Amino acid sequence: MSSVSETLTNIQNEAAPYIYYTELFLGFISCSMNILLFSRRQFRTMSISISSVAMWTTLSTGVISCIYTIHYADPSVTSVFYCKFRNYLQIFAYMIMRWSLAFACLDRVALSSSNIRWHSFSKVHVAYRVVAIMIVTWLILPVPSLFYYNIKGPICAAIYNRATQYYHPIFIIITGFIIPVSIMIISAFLIYNNLVKKRKRRQLMNTQQQQQEIRNQTNNQQRKRDRQVLWILLCQSIAYICATIPWLIYLTYSTIAVSVTNKSSERLVIERFAYFLVEPIQYLFPMSSFYLYVMTSSMYRKEFIMLIRSLLPQRWFNNNNNNNRIIPITDSSNKRIVNGPQIQLKTTEEVMNPSENIPTPATGIIIK
Structure with a gap:
């Protein structure tokens, strides 16, 4: 083995525990806080809650299995059932996470719309139906992966033939990136237009009904809330795109290079190292979503502080000075x-x- 291969292998072996343990710790806090906060009355959005659960499932099936293989033998190269089921569950969790984010964007479009017909789609019973349809759909669509994933030499991978060589990567790219990202971007523009129209209507109503000071204060609060909703949506879309692009690049390369049979040992080491780099990146969005929301929304921060205060003993916040009673x-x-x-x-x-x-x-x- 050349010096380059040895160096890359040593870097991978030394850095893997620190990377995956950090992602598991921060990701557990992030997903748990998102589930708790989005379950509260002010942020009760069904799609976002399901997305947080899917993020935790993604971290559990991906990061925990990677941590296990650091200390013990990888069961995916010894058990065919585990090899197939693990990849099936990962595809299911990834797609639920991505499409629940996309449906959350559509839910915000309906909620911000002044059209009564569109606004009715933001009701709770509609969200339950959409989530049920989404779960059933993504339980069925990844079923082909149970057939073409198998143990190949020292790894668990997709066994490509002429039918599956292009089906799997194209399926992942279209359903996991192009369609969800397009929905997010289009939703951002639609929400912006709806908020602009609402602002104009409020200005017309306020000039006829309210005094100048009350009108300015109300408009400022509403504009602040609208900006936060739009800003969270934009940051969420940008973070998702940035965390997904490296994996798509690697997936495209592996699809093109799958037909190459006479790869050198050094090239195989470099490809494994590239996979080692892009695999943790795809967990960055589930890991950082909570911290992203906290940084971009003051309403989210206030609700987080209220949640922490409700979990801590109330005597910590009571004023024990009885002299001023x-x-x-x-x-x-x-x-x-x-x-x-x-x-x-x-x-x-x-x-x-x-x-x-x-x-x-x-x-x-x-x-x-």
């Missing part, structure tokens, strides 16, 4: 309750006759 005081002369701090007040009569009106320590206040 306001206690009601009963006047002994007419039994009236006076709400106020315990300070001594004097009436006009007391000022004129200070010797006759001395407040008792029990009441603290004399009112006549």
